[in-house]
Amino acid sequence: MDHVHPLPAYLVQRYKGWKATKYEENSAWYRRLADEGQRPRAMVISCCDSRVHVTSIFGADQGEFFIHRNIANLVPSYEPDGNQHGTSAAIEYAVTALNVAHVIVLGHSQCGGVQGCLDMCHGRAPALEETTSFVGRWMDILRPGFDLVKDVPEENQARALEKEAVVVSLKNLMTFPFVQSAVEAKQLSLHGLWTDIGEGGLESYEPATNSFVKV
Amino acid sequence: MDHVHPLPAYLVQRYKGWKATKYEENSAWYRRLADEGQRPRAMVISCCDSRVHVTSIFGADQGEFFIHRNIANLVPSYEPDGNQHGTSAAIEYAVTALNVAHVIVLGHSQCGGVQGCLDMCHGRAPALEETTSFVGRWMDILRPGFDLVKDVPEENQARALEKEAVVVSLKNLMTFPFVQSAVEAKQLSLHGLWTDIGEGGLESYEPATNSFVKV
Amino acid sequence: MDHVHPLPAYLVQRYKGWKATKYEENSAWYRRLADEGQRPRAMVISCCDSRVHVTSIFGADQGEFFIHRNIANLVPSYEPDGNQHGTSAAIEYAVTALNVAHVIVLGHSQCGGVQGCLDMCHGRAPALEETTSFVGRWMDILRPGFDLVKDVPEENQARALEKEAVVVSLKNLMTFPFVQSAVEAKQLSLHGLWTDIGEGGLESYEPATNSFVKV
C-alpha cells in the first residue's frame, strides 16, 4: 500500500476551515443526523462530472438528498442476476430502505460520457467498443437512445442524446419492481432534469409533450 | 411516462435563487468550464449517504472534483468481462480520460451499507443474502474486510468495517492496470479518508501503521 | 451571549436567492407594505407543526394573513388578569388594531400536542401533569374537549380531539368581548378548519350539524 499518500496540504487546510465554521455552526444538526440516521426527501442520480453540483443548485445542506453519481447519470434496466450492480443497489437502498419520496435524474450539457456514446454509435470510437472498455460497456445503456436522435442534425445530437440519457433512465427506473410499486402506491414520484453548465439553465422533462421545458 | 412529474415548487424557487446569485457571480467561470471542458484535480469516491458532502467539507466549487458516489464508497476489483460496471467506468474515465492526479476514497461513520454487510456476515440478514438483493451483492465486495474485523469487540465492528471499506477499495483500485501504471509513473496518488458525521472529524489512512490518523 | 451563533451558511445562500428573485420581483409591493403598514384580511390561528403551512395551502403572499402559531392551535378563554397571554394579545391586536374580517382556526392531523393531551387525559402521561410542564398546562385548555370524545373508539380519538381543539377554540374566541362585539356588528366572521397532512385534505366546521365537512 505504498501507493497511498497523506491528504494534500491544501485540502487539509480547507477541511480545517470547514470544521471551524460550517461544522461549528451546524454541529447540533450533524450530531442529530448521526444519532437518528438520515431521512432524505429525495434521491438524485447525477453525473460524476466535476461541473455539476446538485447541492449547490438547490441550496441543499447535509441530510436533504441521497445522491448517486455515475458516468452520464444512467440507470440500467432491472437485472437481478447476482452480479454487482452499484446503481441498482443505490436505487434499491433509497427506495426500499430510506423510502425517498422523489427520484430525480439530473442530466447536463457537455457530458463526456454521452459524447463517447455518440462517437461509439457513429463508429468513430473503436476503443470504446472493446469488451474491456468499462466506459464503453457502461454507455451501452444509452444505445437505444441513439436511435431516437440519429436523424437530428449532427451539431445538435450530443445535446439531444444527453436528454435521452435522462429519458432512458426514467424508463429503466420503472423496470425495477420496487420502484414501480412505490410509484403506483403514490409513495414515490420521478423527475427528469437537464442543466446547461455554461448558462446555468435548468430544464424539466414533460412527458405529455416528450420534451424538456425551461424551469 | 405518466409517472414523471414536474419539479416540486420549493426546488424551483431555490434553483432560481441560485441562478440569480451564485451562478450570476460565477458565470464567467462556468462558461469557461462549459467551453473548455472540465479539468478536475482529483476523483473522489464517496457514499450516496445524504449526510456526506465532500464538496462542503473541502470547500470545493464546480470543476474541482470528479465525484463518483455509490453505496459504501466501494471499488470492486478489476473484472473486464464485458458487463456493466459503473464504478469501474467512472475510475477508467477519471484516470485515462481526465488524468486526475489524485483518487480519494472517502468513508464515513453510521454507514447503512456497511451495517448491512456486517449483519449479513453475522448471518443476521437473510434478505441481503438473496441473489436478487442488489444491496447484498454490492456489499459482497466488502466481505473480505469482515474477516479482518470479526475479532474486534462487537460494538466497534461497524466503525472498523467502515474503515476496511476504504482499505479494501484502495487495494482493489490497484488491480486496475491503468491505475497501477499511472501510480507507478507518479502521475497519480491514492488517498484514504474516513469522516465522523456527528463530530465533523476526518481521519486519513496511513499505510505504514495500517491505521487511520486524525487530519 | 456566547451561545448565539451566525446563521448557517445554507440559509444564508437561500436568503440571498430569495432576495435576488422573489423580493426583487415584488419589491414595490413590499415597500408599500412597509410604508403603509399591513392590512391583512384574516387572522389565522394555526399549529407550530412544521408540516402545516397555511400560506402554502392558500397561496398567500406577504400581507394577506396575520398568523399566530402555537401548540395545537388553541385559544384560551378570556382571562384579563394582568399576566402574559400571548395568544390573547395576538387576537386583541388582530381584532381591535387591524380589524381583520376573518379569524380562521386551522387544526391538523397527527398533532403531537393533541396526542399529548389525549395521553394525559387517559392517565398515561404523568410528566405532562406536572405543574412545571408548559406543554401539559397549555393542553389543559383542551381538557373539556376530551369529555366529548372519550366514548369514541380509541383509534379515532386523536382525530376527534384534533377537531375538538378547533371547536373549543371557536367557543373560547367568543368569550373575548371585543370578538363578540365585532361578530355581532358583522365586522368579523369566524371559521374552523382541519387539514389532513398526508392526504392534503381540508375540512370545514359546520355548526348546523356540529361536524366537519370536506371543502
Place this chain on the structure above:
Amino acid sequence: MDHVHPLPAYLVQRYKGWKATKYEENSAWYRRLADEGQRPRAMVISCCDSRVHVTSIFGADQGEFFIHRNIANLVPSYEPDGNQHGTSAAIEYAVTALNVAHVIVLGHSQCGGVQGCLDMCHGRAPALEETTSFVGRWMDILRPGFDLVKDVPEENQARALEKEAVVVSLKNLMTFPFVQSAVEAKQLSLHGLWTDIGEGGLESYEPATNSFVKV
C-alpha cells in the same frame, strides 16, 4: 356557534389549486411526513405580522421549520407557575420533544407591537397600560429593552427596540433549564435575525460586538 361561517370562496378556490398542484407533486413526501412524524431542523420564533414569511425568505417547504409566531417574536422568561404559557410550551416541545438543532428568533421592521411598547414606555399609550390590555401586558416582556434604547435619537428608537426584542428573547431563552442544558451539550444553537420588510434586508445578531450585521 352561529358566528361560525364556511370558508370564503376565494380561499376554497386557492386551496383547490394547491391540492391539484403543489400537493399533487409532493404527496409522497407529505404522506411520509404524516406517517413518520415531523423532524424539523430548526424552531423559528417570528412575529404574527402578515408581512413576514420565514418560509418564503428561506425557501423552506413543509417539514423544515417548527414555527411559533406571536406579537413581536418575544420569549418571556422561565416561569413554571402552572399557568398557561403558550410560548414556553412551544419552546419546551421543540427542544425536549423534537430536539431541534437551532432556535432562530426573527425580528422585523415596522413592528406594531414594538411601536406599542415604545409608546407605552414613553407614557403615550395609557390604554396599553391597563391591566386588561393583553397587548400591553405581553409587551411588558420588552420593557427592559427600552432602558437600553431610550438614549437613542427618537426617530431611531423603534428600530433599535425591534432589535432589542430579539436580544431580550435570546437572553430569556437561556433562562429555560432545558434550553441551557441543550446549548451546553452542543445539541442546540441560538440565532438572532432582524429583517427589513421594505428593503428585503436581513441582519444577524453578533454577540461579540453586540450589534446586528448584514447577512
